[in-house]
Amino acid sequence: MGNRQSRPWIVLDELWSLVEPLLPTPGPKKVQGRLRVPDRQALCGILFVLHTGIQWEYLPQELGFGSGMTCWRRLAAWNEAGVWDQLHQLLLNELRSKDRLxxxxxxxxxxxxxxxxxxxxxxxxxxxxxxxxxxxxxxxxxxxxxxxxxxxxxxxxxxxxxxxxxxxxxxxxxxxxxxxxxxxxxxxxxxxxxxxxxxxxxxxxxxxxxxxxxxxxxxxxxxxxxxxxxxxxxxxxxxxxxxxxRRDEIHEAFLGLATCLITHRHLQRLR
Missing domain, CATH: 3.30.420 (Nucleotidyltransferase; domain 5)
Known part of the structure; x- marks a missing residue:
């Protein structure tokens, strides 16, 4: 999957194992016949935007992320479901269990x-x-x-x-x-x-x-x-x-996700 440091938007197995159980069940497809972009690939696209600052419409689909609108919708839905709050809570709990807070x-x-x-x-x-x-x-x-x-x-x-x-x-x-x-x-x-x-x-x-x-x-x-x-x-x-x-909840979603990534880095240093 390439060098993690040069491609920080890649979601590694250890992080995905924490995120996947928290994601809400997807609703019915709005466009029949079109394959749904896997959640892991959509999360990679969200991380690509977070790390690079690129505009959603310029997200490179050739990297397998899906469209910018697809990733935007997933970010909004996952934030509304409280995914980043739950993930942050899990990470803090594990840090405290190791007496690292x-x-x-x-x-x-x-x-x-x-x-x-x-x-x-x-x-x-x-x-x-x-x-x-x-x-x-x-x-x-x-x-x-x-x-x-x-x-x-x-x-x-x-x-x-x-x-x-x-x-x-x-x-x-x-x-x-x-x-x-x-x-x-x-x-x-x-x-x-x-x-x-x-x-x-x-x-x-x-x-x-x-x-x-x-x-x-x-x-x-x-x-x-x-x-x-x-x-x-x-x-x-x-x-x-x-x-x-312009929508504050989308920026808050990025802020919550970045907070989780920083907290996760602290946890990784213990492993």
Missing amino acids: DWERAVIDSARAGCPTGPKSGPSPIDRARPGSKHHLIVDGQGIPLAVSLTGSNRNDVTQLLPLLDKISPVAGRVGRPRRRPDALLADRGYDHDIYRRQLWQRGIRPVIARRGEPHGIGLGIFRYVVERTIAWLHGFRRLRIRWE
């Missing part, structure tokens, strides 16, 4: 992605009011993604702190109750607000948030770099650097 601290941050106007976009306060979206991400102490979300660029980071924290699903994999709360949450000055500090304490989470006006280099950077690295990995997928999709 660092719950001592979590780190939160965001990054902007330019986009045309549409749902979950807004004028950027730091880029001459150009329209854009934001990717909000919370990771464990190693940079493993725990939750991700999409908002407009005009949404203040601190307003997404609690919603993103609440988006972390309970992670099982070990004896006892599933876990979803870190011991501490690290954040930069964009999250500096005493109301949110108090709410974190009420949830049993110790806030470690830089205060405005404090000089740089006070020590948080040695822990916060993991979230910046994971954001760089997310934007290593070219389709996420600029949001081309």
